[in-house]
Structure formats: structure tokens, C-alpha cells
Amino acid sequence: MLEDLKPHIQDLRKRLIISILVLLGAFGVCLGFWEQIFHYIKLPLVDVLGSEVRGKFIASGMIEGVFIAMKSALFAALIIAMPVIFWQIWIFVAPGLYKHEKKIVIPFVFFGTFMFALGVAFSYFGVLPFIIKNVLLFGNDQFEAYITAENYFAFFIRLIIGFGIAFELPVLCFFLGKVGLITDESLKGFFKYAVVIIFIIAAIIAPPDVISQVLLAIPLVMLYGISIVILKFVNPASKLADFSDDESDEAPPTTYTTPTTQDSKDFNKE
Numbered sequence: 001m002l003e004d005l006k007p008h009i010q011d012l013r014k015r016l017i018i019s020i021l022v023l024l025g026a027f028g029v030c031l032g033f034w035e036q037i038f039h040y041i042k043l044p045l046v047d048v049l050g051s052e053v054r055g056k057f058i059a060s061g062m063i064e065g066v067f068i069a070m071k072s073a074l075f076a077a078l079i080i081a082m083p084v085i086f087w088q089i090w091i092f093v094a095p096g097l098y099k100h101e102k103k104i105v106i107p108f109v110f111f112g113t114f115m116f117a118l119g120v121a122f123s124y125f126g127v128l129p130f131i132i133k134n135v136l137l138f139g140n141d142q143f144e145a146y147i148t149a150e151n152y153f154a155f156f157i158r159l160i161i162g163f164g165i166a167f168e169l170p171v172l173c174f175f176l177g178k179v180g181l182i183t184d185e186s187l188k189g190f191f192k193y194a195v196v197i198i199f200i201i202a203a204i205i206a207p208p209d210v211i212s213q214v215l216l217a218i219p220l221v222m223l224y225g226i227s228i229v230i231l232k233f234v235n236p237a238s239k240l241a242d243f244s245d246d247e248s249d250e251a252p253p254t255t256y257t258t259p260t261t262q263d264s265k266d267f268n269k270e
Contacts, residue, residue: 015088022084026077034069037076041156044129045147053136055145057152068149075157086113104175111171119167122219123160131159131212162205166220173227177235185237187228194224 030037042057049055059065086109094102136145176182187194195217202216 011092015092019081019085019088023077023081026080027073030073030076030080031069033076034072038068038072041072041075041153042149044124045132045152048129048133048136049145049147052133053140053145055136055140055147057147057149060148060150064148064150068153071153071157104178108171108175111174112168115167115171116164119163119165120160122167123163127163127215127219128156128159131206131215135212158205162201163219166201166223169220169223170227170230174230174234177231180235182231183235183237184228184231187224187231191224191228195221198224 198220202213206212206216
């Protein structure tokens with residue numbers, strides 16, 4: 001058995017080595033441009049601090065700048081290396097897929113990447129500046145805001161990645177419906193639980209104030225509703241119900257009669 005798995009393990013090792021080397025190479029290049037990368041990361045905050053909010057953007061420790069430089073470079077390197085990493089995963093998985101499964105995977109990767117980028121853009125240009133402005137303006141007439149680079153970077157990554165993953169929901173539901181695992185009715189039945197889960201996620205990602213959490217939860221609930229609409233066209237529950245009704249009409253239940261005692265006696269006499 002181990003001999004059969006040996007070629008797959010060697011291929012997996014090769015794919016991991018290529019992915020890690022590409023990531024390290026991209027990290028080395030991005031580290032030389034970390035200031036330009038971090039400029040765009042801090043831009044939503046700096047725009048607010050410079051115009052509408054009294055405050056300063058500071059580093060709270062001696063080596064915090066080093067960590068920020070490395071994290072900024074790693075963040076950019078992951079984005080650059082992601083197509084290569086996905087391609088290596090595809091090369092490893094493709095030999096074990098059927099032809100019709102391969103046809104589904106390629107659109108899934110394309111639309112998944114597109115929706116992730118759309119979620120990142122929506123977060124960066126829409127949600128992030130709005131949350132920063134409203135959170136920092138609260139009580140700003142009483143005190144001046146001092147934002148550390150480490151805290152802001154952690155909040156930035158959490159929000160950007162969170163929205164990127166959340167925007168994958170319609171794509172994921174489309175393909176799960178395509179293979180028949182979920183229907184529009186199953187999502188409708190799970191809706192009240194989904195709302196609770198969405199608000200928990202929003203509470204984790206957003207700052208600890210109700211307004212920001214609600215503003216984060218509303219787009220996620222809308223994405224869940226879009227997923228239900230998509231499944232209504234892809235794999236509606238009514239179609240499955242009609243299929244079950246047709247099967248019941250074509251194959252009526254067979255009735256069995258239990259032999260009586262008199263029938264048994266007649267059989268024994270014969």
C-alpha cells in the first residue's frame with residue numbers, strides 16, 4: 001500500500017517545494033518595497049487622521065517597524081504567489097478527477113478568485129474607511145486617538161480577508177447546488193441560524209461597537225439571500241419534489257395479503 005502511495009507523496013512534496021520557493025521569492029522582492037505596500041495598507045486610516053479625526057499613527061515598540069515590514073511583505077507575497085499555489089494544487093488533484101469534474105473546477109477557481117477580489121475591493125474602498133471614520137470620531141472631541149501600527153495591521157488583515165472569504169458564499173453555494181448537495185429550501189430553513197452565525201462573525205471581525213457590527217453583518221446577510229436566489233435556478237427543491245412524485249406514480253406500492261389458517265390447511269391437504 002505504501003508503495004502505491006509513494007508516487008503521490010513525491011508529487012505532493014514537489015508541489016509544496018515549488019509553492020514555498022515561489023512564496024519565498026515573492027517575499028524577498030516585496031520586502032524591498034514594503035514601504036510602498038504599507039502605504040496602501042495604511043491609506044484609509046491616514047486619510048481620516050489627516051482631515052477629520054484628531055490622532056496619530058504610531059509604533060509602540062522598538063522592533064514593531066520590523067514586524068510590520070515583514071508582515072506587509074508576506075501579505076503582498078501571498079497575493080502574488082496565490083495563482084502559482086492554486087496551479088500547483090490543480091496539477092496535483094487533476095489526475096484523480098473525471099472529465100466532467102474538471103469542467104466544474106476551472107470555472108469554480110475563476111469565479112472564486114473574482115468574488116474574493118470583489119470582496120477585498122468592497123472592504124478596502126467601502127467598509128474600511130467608513131468604520132475607521134465612525135469609530136475614531138466617537139469621543140474625538142474629548143481625547144486624541146493614538147493608533148498603533150500593529151493593532152491597525154491586524155484589524156486591516158482581519159477585515160480584508162473576512163470579506164474576501166464571505167464573498168465566496170454565492171460561488172460555493174452554486175457549485176454545491178450543481179452537484180445536488182443543497183437546495184434553496186435547505187438554505188431557507190437554515191436562515192435563522194445563519195443570521196446568528198453571521199452576527200457572531202461580524203462581532204469577531206469588526207471593532208467592539210454595535211454600528212460597525214451591523215454594517216458588517218448586512219452585506220453578509222445579503223450574500224446569503226443572493227445564494228438562495230442562485231439555488232432557486234440551479235437546484236430548486238421543487239424539482240426534487242416533482243421527481244419524487246413521478247417515482248411514486250410510476251411504482252405504486254405492492255400490497256401483500258397474509259395467508260389465513262384455512263389457506264394453510266388447504267395447501268397441506270393438496
